[in-house]
Amino acid sequence: MAALTDLTLTETVKGLRTGEFSSMELTQAYLERIDQLEPKLHAFISLTPDKALAQAKAADKRLKSAGDKQLPPLLGLPIAVKDVLSVEGIRATSGSRILENFIPPFSATAVQRLLDAGVVILGKTNTDEFAMGSSTENSAFGTTHNPWNLERVPGGSSGGSAAAVAARLAPVALGTDTGGSVRQPASFCGVTGFKPTYGRISRYGLIAYGSSLDSVGALGRSAQDLAELFSIMAGFDKLDATSMDLPVPDMHLNADVDIKGLRVGVPEEYFIKGIQTEVEEAVRAAVSELENLGAQVRQVSLPHTEYAVPVYYIIAPAEASANLARFDGVRYGLRVESEDIIDMFKETRGSGFGSEVKRRIMLGTYALSAGYYDAYYGQAQKVRALIKRDFEQAFEQVDVIAAPVAPTTAFTIGEHSGDPLSMYLEDVFTLPANLAGIPGIAFPVGFDSDNLPIGMQLMGSHFQEETLFRAAHAYQSASDWHTKAPAVG
Amino acid sequence: MHPEFEPVIGLEIHAVLETRSKMFCDCRLVASTHEQPNVAVCPVCSGMPGTLPVVNHAAVEYALRVALALECEIATTSIFARKSYFYPDLPKGYQISQYEQPLARNGRLKIDTSQGEQTIRIRRVHLEEDTGKLTHLNEDGETYSLVDLNRSGLPLLEIVSQPDMHSAKAVRAYAFGLRSILRYLGVNSGNLEKGFFRIEPNVSIRPVGSRTLGTRTEIKNLNSFRALERGVTYEIERQTELLLQGKDVVQETVGWDEAEQATVSQRSKEDADDYRYFPEPDLPPLVIEQDWVDEIRASLPELPHAKFKRFQAEYDLNAYDAGVLVADEAVADYFEAVVAADAPPKLAANWISGELFGLMRQQDVGIEQLNLPAEDLAGLIKLVDAEHINQNTAKEVLEEMLTSGESAAAIVKARGLQQISDPEQIAHWVQGVLLGNPNQVAEYLGGKQALSGWLFGQVMQAAEGKANPRLLRAELDRQLEELSEGR
Ligand SMILES: [Zn+2]
Secondary structure, three states: OOOHHHOOHHHHHHHHHHOOOOHHHHHHHHHHHHHHHHHHHOOEEEEOHHHHHHHHHHHHHHHHOOOOOOOOOOOOOEEEEEOOEOEOOEOOOOOOHHHOOOOOOOOOHHHHHHHHOOOEEEEEEOOOHHHOOOOOOOOOOOOOOEOOEOOEOOOOOOHHHHHHHHOOOOOEEEEEOOOOOOHHHHHHHOOEEEEOOOOOEOOOOEOOOOOOOOOEEEEEOOHHHHHHHHHHHEOOOOOOOOOOOOOOOOOOOOOOOOOOOOEEEEEHHHOOOOOOHHHHHHHHHHHHHHHHOOOEEEEEOOOOHHHHHHHHHHHHHHHHHHHHHHOOOOOOOOOOOOOOHHHHHHHHHHHHOOHHHHHHHHHHHHHHOOOOOHHHHHHHHHHHHHHHHHHHHHOOOOOEEEEEOOOOOOOEOOOOOOOHHHHHHOOOOOHHHHHHOOOEEEEEEEEOOOOOEEEEEEEEOOOOHHHHHHHHHHHHHOOOHHHOOOOOO | OOOOEEEEEEEEEEEEOOOOEOOOOOOEOOOHHHOOOOOOOOOOOOOOOOOOOOOOHHHHHHHHHHHHHOOOEEOOEEOEEEEEOOOOOOOOOEEEEEOOOOOEEEEEEEEEEOOEEEEEEEEEEEEEEOOOEEEEEEEOOEEEEEEEOOOOOOEEEEEEEOOOEOOHHHHHHHHHHHHHHHHHOOOOOOOOOOOOEEEEEEEEEEEOOOOOOOOOEEEEOOOOHHHHHHHHHHHHHHHHHHHHOOOOOOOEEEEEEOOOOEEEEEEEHHHOOOOOOEEOOOOOOEEOOHHHHHHHHHHOOOOHHHHHHHHHHHHOOOHHHHHHHHOOHHHHHHHHHHHHOOOOHHHHHHHHHHHHHHHHHHHOOOHHHHOOOHHHHHHHHHHHHOOOOOHHHHHHHHHHHHHHOOOHHHHHHHOOOOOEOOHHHHHHHHHHHHHHOHHHHHHHHOOOOOHHHHHHHHHHHHOOOOEOHHHHHHHHHHHHHHHHHHO
16 A cells, blocks of 8 residues: 555545545644654745644544544544645744744734645744745745755745645645745745635635735645645635635546536737746646647737736735734734833844845835826726736637746756846746636646646636636646656755 | 914714624624623634625615715615735734725714804715724833724714815814714614724814915814814924924824823825725625615604704703703703703703713712602702792702702702791891801991802802892892991
8 A cells, every 4th residue: 555645635545434544544644754854855844744643633533433424524634834824723833934923813814724625734934034935035934945956946935835735745735826936935845735716715824925826725636635635625705705605616536527628828928038947848748738638729919918026016015015014012912122122122123124125125115106106006906907907808709728837947056046036036827816806727747857837727717616626626637747756855 | 373374174983883793793892891802702703714894784774874874875776896905903914994985975964162053064974994903011111012892883873064164163063063963863872982983083284265276285183173173383383483493294194192281293295095995795786775775864853953953942041051951852852851841941951961970970970860850850850940849949949859860849948948028037036147247247338249259159148048149139129228327
């Protein structure tokens, strides 16, 4: 039998139900693997083995109790949670010193729905500070290493979750995606990651970065696994006024998913100069594979793509500058005592925030300042509307858009650290989906000559997640890239 | 007021919408002066990371009531915005307010002053959330501040007038009129001391005849209508004095110091913040359906100004009486119930604004808590009107009505308090007093007119207070006249 930590979510849940193994055994297996590999990977900020074992024990009790017909769907399944998502009673640092000892008194809605579905939480995964970054290098608690090559970044900001899933430290992990923070690390680590439509999964309990862009997503070994999580987390939440009250498809993807006639668009603007040749080749090959499976492929145009980076780096920092104002040392988190209140604010924020966070707060503050608002924030909103319209027009012709996730495979730790702008350009293919509020799914479609995973993303129209999951699942049913595991250690 | 200068005053009023819960969370509303600190606080209103605001529907409804009562144009779509600044009483580091697209604009309120009726234009009405409250302490030379978040997130309605007022009296009338409307609409108790109704006037002075506005100051910390009137008057005088001396008024915020009876500078324009307003991404645009507006409009009660006009026309009351009665809707309703029970309106108005207001002040209660059904007061007033009892007896009877709950007629009957109007009996009492006090009578006849009052009192005493005072007075005058002629 394969190791318990090699099983997919679907296999794991089945094994728990049939009593093949217990949640305790399973959780122990993951905790042991974490013990063994965590020193090399540093995927977690906090580990919660005691809580996890207690949850597993409770799950086993329920699994064994005869006659319980209403067993929660994920009872006993271990997961990891990105540290910008609140779990009641477990510290949520957001990768920042300013929240180093902050323990939220409530759970994020998405987390709570999974807890209600019976999951066991192994720990909180590493992230760039307040999700601001594409490599986890901006975490105040150290960089996560890519399980495929420890010299490389895992991507970010959900790099801890991506590394954990890739290295089999958890079958699935929650992430958040504001500008590609789920899809890009999924691509870098060779796992599957999805971001939902804005408004599909409640943001309540997601420690906000860019409120109009933030979304809760997840990373796992396959689209099939993630579809299960999606169905549980999605749906209206009265605590989030931007969540939509729409029916959520209850997806159980099986082998005979058929994508005949699916219209797949390939945007020319995503195959720009500077893209790594092997990335382009692998993505084009994957598109051909979709065509082989019955999809109709055509070119589409998203003419405002090139403005996504400047627009994003005005809107996200502007919102962040307000969202992060609450970290003032008055009520929770770090406080650096000082002579008067203004100095206390300055000292606390000055020593609590890292340099990238400070840079974005300053960018955002500037963009919103009197006299600059119209030229920056106002203008950015107008261009954002054009980017959104690009997609709306494209989705009149196609069902999904296929594109690379990032121009390159995982870069080396430190490679971009002296040059924030080159780092920002890494997000060029993922930002548009956030600006338009549309869903996306990233999954592995090959490896480059350095044996680093290459990812492709499918983007869909608003609230058409099911189409994305089905297309990705069809691809994964016909290929085995997503089953490859790194040989760590 | 200096004849060469004209004050120009606009008002910003913040009224707490007294809904069950706060503006963006489920916490209940408490008055911070009446509760322990931080008892009504949750992750949302304490600005915990990851929390999100959700609009309180009732607060929007309350705001619409006010906006419609002020004849505003309602925005089909209004936008919440973040107003950013750092202060320890502001948990999120920004206040959710409305900026470029407020809930309502272009309304008006009619006020009545000694100069007659005037229309004050309302510039905008918008929704926002309140901040927390700081208490600064000094213990053994160490100063520190305590933060109470009970108030954080209370629903606030900001009502901004145009600078249409030109005197402290007009300011008072506007603020009072507005408070009255809020109370009529059941959205705000109008309590200035609790901070549920806050008035911030901005005052400037200009030469009479000028069309441009002078530099203005904004007055804060006005905790009563008296402070409002005095604070505005003080600022008008201070600014006038500056201009007369050829100095400039500095644009600043001043605070009213009750002890000093003066305004003191708080903050000048130079250190004014850039609030970096931008649309609140956590809240979708607030869309108001026309049906809802129509429904609310149809449910509005008769408002104070309309009632004020009607009371004068229908009950022949003067402006003063009408104004006193309509200021509080419960009082106005009570008055109408008393009149409906056949009491003459003028007498009813006098009894309510005299005796009943005295009792309400004494017991610190509203008219409905006085335990005096309108029909009962009408019964008492009718006995006075019919001269069955006199005014003084009536006051005694009222006291007993309040304690025993008996009707006026029953008390009068049981205690034999019925006024005596029998001319012979009254003549007898008068005669007795005049005979019994020859010295005083002689002095009166010698020209000491004031003694007539004393003699009246003596007769009333002899009658145990029950004599019809009108007849007593007439009979006393008659007999004294006779004596004077007989000399
Ligand atoms: Zn609250």
